[in-house]
Amino acid sequence: MTFSDKTVAKRRWRAMLYSLLAIIALAMILPSLGYVAAWAQSGPMVIGYESRDSNPRADMWRDARQSVAGTTDQSGPYTTNVLINNSGEIWREIRSGREGVPSPLKRFGGWIMLLSLAAIAVFFAVFGRNKIEGGREGLTVPRWTMYERVLHWFVAITFIVLGITGLSLLFGRTVLIPVLGARGFAAYAQVAMTVHNFVGPAFGVALVLMIISWLGVNIPKRVDLEWLKTFGGYFGGGHAPSEKLNGGEKLWYWIGVVGLGLAVVITGFILDFPNFGQDRATMALAHVIHAGAAMFWIALFFGHAYMGTLGTEGALEGMTTGRVDTAWAKQHHNLWYAQLLEQGVKPMPAEPPRGGPPPSAKSVTGSST
Template sequence: MATPDITTRQTRARRYKRIALWTIAIIVVGAMVLPLGGYVYTGIQSAHAQAVEDSNPRANYWRAVRGGDQGYTAVEGQEAGVLMQEGGQNWRQMRNGPLANYGGWGLFLIALAILLFFGMRGRINIEKGRSGKLVKRWSSWERFVHWYTAILFVLLAITGLSILFGRAVLIPLLGPRGFAAWADMAIGLHNIAGPAFSIGVLVMIIMWIPNNLPSKGDGEWLSKAGGIFSDGTHPPAGKANAGEKIWFWIICTVGVAVVITGFILDFPNYGQTRDTMQLANIIHGAASVVWVGVWFGHAYIGTVGTEGALEGMTTGYVDANWAKQHHDIWYDEIGQGGGTTQYSGSTTSKTEAGGTGEQPA
């Protein structure tokens, strides 16, 4: 029979055991339940904050302003009732960020690449020398349209790019006041010259589209890069080679995009919303940078890069050996027609209607 002391100790041990088990159970349950209380508390606080915010008319008003909601105004016009248009910040970041940065570096690298190429390759000369025979390549009307459009293109490029890159490039050089004066004049010139330029682009597209349709030899010309990397490699070409055709179709696509967006920006009072104007501005800037970059190559090939090319667009005539070297198919086509006409006061007999004339010895 157990003594009283043993019984007491056993009872006490069982009590301690129950206390320990209940303590562990309470700790486990508390560990699972107490975190849930945080969520409940957060929900209560959010609901309270929402209730306070809903009852605060100033907060509601500011939220509506930031969201671009339309309000009432006596002023007439698209989105006149919008106090703050949130898309303007996105437009500003795109224009002053990727467009200005990547566009500027892109144009610089293209110009640098052309300069390095000219330093290594030099001018592409007429390999057989000048023959003294001249071939009529461009009419007076074609040359007028070309130079009319080209001069306006250069004017628009200078004014437009100076506005796009003025903050980073011109303000450090001219100062804020000097740049402000130039920018004011540049914007005026740009807005006036733009519509006049579009006329030249339209006439140029209509006038030269027959010469710039894809033809059989274009693939070979492109595969040999027109022979610009080595002497003696001149793939056959018609009046317009594949490189000139690419330039033409860039005018028809990128150039037309520049013209259309330019009109949208130039005449803002014809129902355009601010979203439309901002999108047009980004497209106008990006397409213009691409167009100017490709024009660098076009201007280089047509001037210092190729002997005898520029005079075709200044006088209308090119040397027969130049035509044979760069546009042999076209030279063969026009070699059958036209008689020669002696220009008074000139030592060169020039061919009208695409024939050839000899320069007297």
């Protein structure tokens, strides 16, 4: 490694570290303000029972059974002197079902995620991997900056953590109790819920940063319709023209990241911070939208993750190294590649793969579809 290679590598690491620190700082500090507000406003959960040494909830139900008059909850947004909450009962049936009737929420979510996986398997069986035609050219152009990559992987990793913890809370009774036992699941669920509640707000802030950063390259254009008509040439042959992002990626951005993402994040904040005056019916509605939109989003995410890894040769390295092979750029984003050349961007030789010789650099010019 030459002196200048070392300096470039050092600068890269420093840029990555600073981007990561900035995102983590924003993602952790902003949501913490909500926790501080929640803590400042917190009072006893069950008024009138706080002085007892025993479990206030158990005391409350014992009194209710024995018809002892009293206040059963905080006043204000919560239901005062209401023993059975009707909207709560409806919510419980939607979330957990009842004797002989499965939960519609779990049914909808479970099926949509399984169907997505099945559709991807069929798609892969029919079309296989979308390979770089004619092989790599050994020259690369810049695609994603360090900041964009760190932001992307922060969102992706926290998304997966939230997906696993969220799904295990919703499906845990059915899927995990038979494996872990009731006590094991209770212990696991406690940890999962805490992780979910703390990672959620950090994810929300990073997601908003992502939406803002990539708004400009996701503006829908007429050319995207052409791409969508043949799904990038999968149906109907040939290649569809594309700018930096194609019609499919823009759908993922608008339907997944913006639409479902904001629905999940906003309802998540309503659930995570119940100290801003929202009543129980609002919380119940927020929960159903949160879980339903999240599962729909996970189903779409499977498609995104497949396309970014197994489905398209050469796509992942753009999001890991920041650069893509010129052959990939011409094949998948021809209009963007032509623009780069017009702007005077010079393709550079690819870094040699570890332990192997560098791929030979072929011609740089021209852009095919």
